[in-house]
Amino acid sequence: MVKKLKNYCATVGNGILFFLIFFLLLCSKSTHAQSRTIETAGDVLLFTLPATALTTSLIIKDYEGTWQFAKSALLNQAVTIGLKYATGKSRPYNNGERAFPSGHTSTTFQSAAYIQKRYGWKFGIPAYALAGFTGYSRMNAKMHDGWDVLAGALIGIGSSYLFTSPYQKEHMELTFASDADSISIGFRYKF
Numbered sequence: 001m002v003k004k005l006k007n008y009c010a011t012v013g014n015g016i017l018f019f020l021i022f023f024l025l026l027c028s029k030s031t032h033a034q035s036r037t038i039e040t041a042g043d044v045l046l047f048t049l050p051a052t053a054l055t056t057s058l059i060i061k062d063y064e065g066t067w068q069f070a071k072s073a074l075l076n077q078a079v080t081i082g083l084k085y086a087t088g089k090s091r092p093y094n095n096g097e098r099a100f101p102s103g104h105t106s107t108t109f110q111s112a113a114y115i116q117k118r119y120g121w122k123f124g125i126p127a128y129a130l131a132g133f134t135g136y137s138r139m140n141a142k143m144h145d146g147w148d149v150l151a152g153a154l155i156g157i158g159s160s161y162l163f164t165s166p167y168q169k170e171h172m173e174l175t176f177a178s179d180a181d182s183i184s185i186g187f188r189y190k191f
Contacts, residue, residue: 035140042137045130046104049111053127057118065118068163069111076110076159077103080152093142101151102144108134109156117164131156 050073057065084098091099108131116124135149144152 038137039141042104042134042141045108045134045137049108049127049130049134053111053115056115062118062167065114065164065167068118068165069114072110072114072160072163073107075162076106076156079155079159080106083151083155089148091143092145095143099144100148101155102135102138102148103152104138105131105135105144105149105152106156106159109153110160111156113157113160114164117160118167120166 054066054069057063057069080101080103083101084103087100088097089100090097109128112124112127112131115127131153135144135153138144139146139149
């Protein structure tokens, strides 16, 4: 128990350190080249965070989790795209239409919330940090304002929380056997 607590505290400490560094980067002035790099990193995370969540579930043969991820992703996209067309909000600095909510942010936060709720905070903290960076990258690129990003994050988290349950490995097994002379019932618990 003490070892688990130490690992958890180390994970939380690393998460706090990452957020502190992220905050300092957020406050610093950026050049055009830095802005393009940040925007590109956000675009890459748009694909890698959901791909990582889905691939991990498939690799560990968590097919229930895979189905939960798919349902939450479909809901997330339907709500996000529906609101984009329903509100018709323009992007900041005349950079286009359909700004509200941020699709990049809703997708990455949906993936992060799935990872956190399904597999725990140990994996959720870094996933949320990457999703937060994606939201920042959209504001830095002047494609969204804070309200667009906040709405995207809430939609993404909400869609995952509706469908995702914590991952449980099979710990118990109930067996039943019978023949002409006997009936046998067994119970086995794996630690």
